[in-house]
Each structure stands twice: as C-alpha cells, then as structure tokens.
Amino acid sequence: LQECKIQNSSREYCKIFAAEARAIPDFGAVPEIVPLYLIYRPANNIPYATMEEDLGGPCEQYCVTERDGSLVARGTSEIVLKCCTFQHWVYQWTNGNILVTDMEGVGWKMTNVRIATNLKGFQGLKESCFPSLLEQFAATHQCNRYCSILGLKTLEPAKPKGSKSPSMGRKSAQSSPQLQK
DSSP: OHHHHHHHHHHHHHHHHHHHHHTSTTTOOOOEEOOOEEEEOTTSSSOEEEEOOOOSSOOEEEEEEOTTSOEEEOOOSHHHHHHHHHHHHHHHHTTTSEEEEEEEEETTEEEEEEEEEOOTTGGGOSSOBOHHHHHHHHHHOOOOHHHHHHTOOOOOOOOOOOOOOGGGOOSSGGGSSSOOO
C-alpha cells in the first residue's frame, strides 16, 4: 500500500512537471512515472499484490540512493538529466520538503520511485523518510541545461516550509517554481 501511495503521488508531481516542461518548445520529451495498482485477491494466501504496466525490457537505474545514503545520477544521458531536473523541480515546488530519490525504468517510463521527506505523516509514513537526503540534494545538485530551460533557481540548503499538494491545483502561476518573465 505504501509503495502505491509513494509511486502514485510521485506520478501526480510528474504530470504537473510534464505540463510545464511541454509548454517550453526546447524541452522535448519528459519522464513519465507509470501507475502502480494495489489489487486484492481474497482467495490467495497473499491477498494483496501490486501490478503495473509491463515496461517491455530490463530497467535501467537513472537516479539511485546508494548503500552509503548518497544520491547518485547514473550517467549524463538526456533521460538522466531530465530525471535530475524533475528531482530539482519537485524539491523546489514543495519548498524543500519532498524529493523523489530513486528513478529507474525503460526509456521515458519510470517505476520503483522512492521519496525523501521531512513531513511527518506524508502518505501515511509514521516518521519522516530519509530527511538527510533533502539537505544532501540541495548541497550537491548541479543544475543542468534542462534546469535552466525551466528557469529553476540554483539550490541552496534552506529551512523547510509548508508544502503544496498537487491535487489542490494552482491558484496562480506564481506558485510554479518556474521564474516569471
């Protein structure tokens, strides 16, 4: 259940990110997080299972959390750079409270996402989830050309503030991390 909540919440952030990125002619393709479904099988010994679209090949890791707790981008391909830009966008959009930490997939379709947050109770988590990754990301993220195309601000470690929910919608363009022109 927790995996479904995390992946599907990340998917909602990704949809908003994609809408903003597609509005910029030079941005190009964007990552898509596939939905993860929880199914109930009452006649089975294990009554719950998750199900998602078959991605059609072996997953590649684009952004991962290493065993030592560090966050690493695997390569410099367009997909990896755009995954890093998505991470930056989510971090900025949530005022430093949420970060999508792990992204792997086949082509532009992502799965097995994880999050770091300092929000207690986010998606039913009893405690915050890897809050040190938020600080590390702000200190180590190096903006790439896609961050620049979206007009994202250079990150500085900041004190967390309130977060916006993607399901609440936006009242104005001012809530976007994209700089106003």
